[in-house]
Amino acid sequence: MRDLCAIRTDPETVARYVAGTLEGDAVATFEVHLLECRTCEAAVREHATVAAGVRRTAIPGASRPAIIGERTRRRAVATLLSVAGIAAVGVLMTRPGADFRDLDDITPPTFESLSMRAGGAASAASGMDAYSRRDYAGAAAQLDESARRLPEPGTFFFLGISHLMLDDSERARGALESALLPRPNPYSAEAHFYLAKLFLRRGTPDSALAHLERIPVDSTAISRHARTLTDSVRARYTP
Amino acid sequence: MPDSPDGTVTEPGLERDGTKTAIAAHEELVAMRGALAIIATRSLGPGPDTEDVVQDVLERALAALHLGRVAEGTRLAPFVYGIARHVITDVIRRRRGNVEGIPDVDSLETPGGTTLDSLVRAEEAETVRRACASLPPADLVLLRRCFVAGESIATIARSMGEPAARLRKRKSRALDRLRHALGLSTNSDT
Numbered sequence: 001m002r003d004l005c006a007i008r009t010d011p012e013t014v015a016r017y018v019a020g021t022l023e024g025d026a027v028a029t030f031e032v033h034l035l036e037c038r039t040c041e042a043a044v045r046e047h048a049t050v051a052a053g054v055r056r057t058a059i060p061g062a063s064r065p066a067i068i069g070e071r072t073r074r075r076a077v078a079t080l081l082s083v084a085g086i087a088a089v090g091v092l093m094t095r096p097g098a099d100f101r102d103l104d105d106i107t108p109p110t111f112e113s114l115s116m117r118a119g120g121a122a123s124a125a126s127g128m129d130a131y132s133r134r135d136y137a138g139a140a141a142q143l144d145e146s147a148r149r150l151p152e153p154g155t156f157f158f159l160g161i162s163h164l165m166l167d168d169s170e171r172a173r174g175a176l177e178s179a180l181l182p183r184p185n186p187y188s189a190e191a192h193f194y195l196a197k198l199f200l201r202r203g204t205p206d207s208a209l210a211h212l213e214r215i216p217v218d219s220t221a222i223s224r225h226a227r228t229l230t231d232s233v234r235a236r237y238t239p
Numbered sequence: 240m241p242d243s244p245d246g247t248v249t250e251p252g253l254e255r256d257g258t259k260t261a262i263a264a265h266e267e268l269v270a271m272r273g274a275l276a277i278i279a280t281r282s283l284g285p286g287p288d289t290e291d292v293v294q295d296v297l298e299r300a301l302a303a304l305h306l307g308r309v310a311e312g313t314r315l316a317p318f319v320y321g322i323a324r325h326v327i328t329d330v331i332r333r334r335r336g337n338v339e340g341i342p343d344v345d346s347l348e349t350p351g352g353t354t355l356d357s358l359v360r361a362e363e364a365e366t367v368r369r370a371c372a373s374l375p376p377a378d379l380v381l382l383r384r385c386f387v388a389g390e391s392i393a394t395i396a397r398s399m400g401e402p403a404a405r406l407r408k409r410k411s412r413a414l415d416r417l418r419h420a421l422g423l424s425t426n427s428d429t
Contacts, residue, residue: 015386022389031274031278032320035271035274035319048359050417052356107388221284
C-alpha cells in the first residue's frame with residue numbers, strides 16, 4: 001500500500017472520474033491506483049456525495065454550464081410579463097403546471113472513440129476530438145459536415161448532443177431523430193433518452209414520456225435511467 | 240494481458256518467483272473490495288451484477304494467489320485490475336446477448352455522471368443538498384461545473400474570464416461549508 005498519493009494532489013482527476021469525463025488510458029491508470037489507495041477511494045466517495053447533493057440542488061436564477069439560451073430567455077420573458085401584470089401569459093410561456101428543472105439536467109455522454117461504437121466513421125474524428133474537449137460549437141460544425149458525407153447514427157447522435165449542449169433544441173432534435181435510424185441501432189436507446197431530456201427542457205412531458213417508452217426494458221444502464229426518469233416525470237405530471 | 244482457460248488473467252512473469260506472502264496479499268486483496276465496488280459500479284451501474292463482479296474478482300484473485308501465480312513483490316493492483324476488466328467485459332457482453340466485436344462498450348453504459356450515485360447514502364446526498372441551498376448561486380454553479388460536469392478550474396476560469404486562483408478559493412470555501420454540514424473536517428485540497 002502506498003502512503004503517498006500523487007493523484008490526490010490533482011483532485012480534478014478524481015472529479016473527472018466521478019463525473020464520467022476522465023477518458024482513455026487515464027481511467028485505467030486511475031482505477032489501478034484506486035485499488036491500492038484508500039485516500040483516493042475516500043476521495044471518490046466524497047466527490048460522489050458532493051456531486052449527488054449538488055445535482056439535486058436547484059440553482060435559483062442561474063444558468064447551467066453550456067446550457068443557456070432558449071429556456072433561460074423564456075423564463076426571463078415570463079418573469080417580465082408577470083411583473084407587467086400579465087402573469088397568466090407568463091405561465092403559459094413556461095411550463096404546463098409541473099416543474100421538471102431537476103429532471104431536465106443534461107450531462108453529455110462520454111466518448112472514447114467513435115470507431116469503438118460505430119465501427120468506422122473516421123471522418124468524424126476531428127469532430128469527436130472537439131466533442132471530447134467540450135468544444136461543442138466546433139464539434140457541431142465538424143460533425144454536421146461529417147454527417148452530410150457519411151450519415152451514420154453515431155455521427156448524428158453526438159451532433160445532437162453537441163447542439164443540445166449549445167441549447168439549440170431544434171437542431172438537436174433533428175440530429176437525435178436522425179440517430180434513431182435505421183432501427184434499431186446502437187444509439188437508438190440513448191437517442192430516445194436525450195430526446196426525452198430535450199422535451200422535458202421544453203416543458204412538454206408527453207413527448208418526453210413517449211420517447212422514454214420506446215427505450216427497451218432490459219438490464220442496461222440506459223434502460224434503468226429511463227425507467228427512473230419515467231417514474232420521476234409521472235410522479236409530477238399526469239398526461 | 241492473456242487470459243487463462245479458467246478465466247483469470249495472468250501477467251507475463253508473474254509465475255516466476257514463487258508466491259506472494261499469502262497473508263499480506265490476502266489482506267491487500269480484501270482492502271480492495273471498496274475500490275472494486277466503485278470500479279464495477281462505474282462500468283456497470285448499480286445492481287446485483289456489481290456485487291457479483293466484486294465477489295468474482297476477489298475469488299479469482301485469491302485462487303491465483305493460492306496457485307502461486309502472483310510472484311512476491313509483484314504489485315497486486317494491476318493484476319486484480321486485469322481480472323476486473325475481464326469480468327466486467329464478460330457481464331457487458333452477456334447483457335448485450337453475447338455480441339462480439341465491441342472492444343469497449345463502457346461509454347454506452349453511462350449516459351451521464353450519475354452511476355456512482357448508488358454509492359452515496361440518500362441522507363448524505365440530502366444533507367449536501369440542504370447545505371448547497373445556503374450557498375450563493377454563483378458558488379453552486381461552480382460546484383456543479385466541477386463535480387457534476389467534471390470541468391477543470393482552468394476550463395471554467397477561461398470560459399468565465401475570471402482568474403483560476405479566485406475560482407479555486409471560491410470552490411474551496413464552498414466545499415469547506417459542505418464538509419462542515421456533513422460533519423467532516425475542513426480540507427482545502429479538493
